[in-house]
Amino acid sequence: NKSVGDFDSTPYVTTFFQCGLWVSYCAITPDRLNVLVVNVTGVCLELMWCSIYFYFCTCKAKLFLKMGTAVALVLALTFLDLRFVAHLALKPLEAGETLETEFLGLVAVVANIVAYASPLAVFRQVIRTRSVDSMPLGLSVATLVSSAIWAAYSALKHDPWVMTPNICGVALGSIQVALYSVYCGGSKAAQQAACTSADAGVLDCGGASARKAVPGEATRARSPRGPEESM
Template identity: 30%
Template sequence: MALHLAWAFVFGVLGNVVSFLVSLAPLPTFYQIYKKKTSEGFQSIPYVISLFSAMLWIYYALLKKDAMLLITINTFCVFIQTFYLVAYFYYGPKKEKVEAVKLILLFNVFGFGAIFFSTFFLRNPLTRLQILGYICMAFSLCVFVAPLGILRKVIKTKSVEYMPFTLSVFLTLGAVMWFFYGLLLKDMNIAVPNVLGFVFGILQMILYAIYKNHPNKMVQDPKLQLSSHHMVVDVAKLGSTVCLEVNAVAPHPNETNTNHDHDGNNGDASNKV
């Protein structure tokens, strides 16, 4: 095995480990849902997008044929995101179930189906792989831009309540691993998005260091979430995105301050990770 392929394997394995851990980050959120017996106040879109991203990267890796480590982590992401969605449906109110179904149809059925059928039957395999690679890269870049809203909110409120440091560290590490994996494989579709992921990860940690000692303020926008940020975790998107994804959840708009005091932490469940 050539030296650069050996190093690509090493970084790919490390990327799998980090992405695996990040994919488990929403578990505290679903434990909270289990205790409350309702998913009301939580959104399904982070899990839908994470599942969509994992499906894209599996399709890309299968066509590429030499990216088995992309397949392994994204297969796990498909499994875990499906588990999250099943749990969400089990405890979700009817209205939120309908919204989740619409999102699944939009992204995972029609969206993925359109991409698959518009590329799979192209005669030139290289053209097919190139087009699909551009689609995956564009989607990952969009996912990595999502934390801009969180960075703005942190600066505005001088609070890191919705930006857990541990998660930011793992997302940054994942971006580094997958960047070198893509670089050593000479696959810019994997490497390029993770440059952006690394930059945003460093910015988050810098902001955390600046504002970590500031008292938490009540965030005025109760629907603020880190969901898009976590999609990025899903392998090359972190993955991911992410994968990706890892999903922070804000308090429900109708929850009172008393309820906030009772729960002790009414914000991002990922803070417990």
């Protein structure tokens, strides 16, 4: 319908941001090709979606500011990691890792959790309106499924930076799907009420049209009397 409706751009901008951070993390961490490919794909998909959203939304300046901030933060954090963190006289928390990997891993974990929780930005609105029209079910299901898969992958790779946000993602995705299942009935009821109102409007229009035919009968009734009636 050439409109973004009630959907918020925040979940997609935060996903773009965290995918960008994971790309930087994989670039400096060996044996993370699978994670790199997935997150490069994620960056491209989120750019495409945000471009479509930008074309149809009315608040273009707000979305442009969000995307610009996300890009600037990814670049700034990557530069900070490579330029300053690498030269700190500290030992890595995990043997065999570097400070750069741990710093970007920590930042990416926080961003990942925020991205998983971002559909809950409309949590209050869903409860207040008892409608899930502003809550994308596909994104919530994708959060639950993908985080479960990545949690299993990170367990095999013994990577705590990938495991931590995805365990949180399983929990947050479950909350979102449960919230949707509780309030999806309210959206259906609202749609049925709207259809009933629309049907009633059609009937009213039909009644008005029928009533408009009555004056024609009155006109015929007011027509001049024939010769038989004048006698």
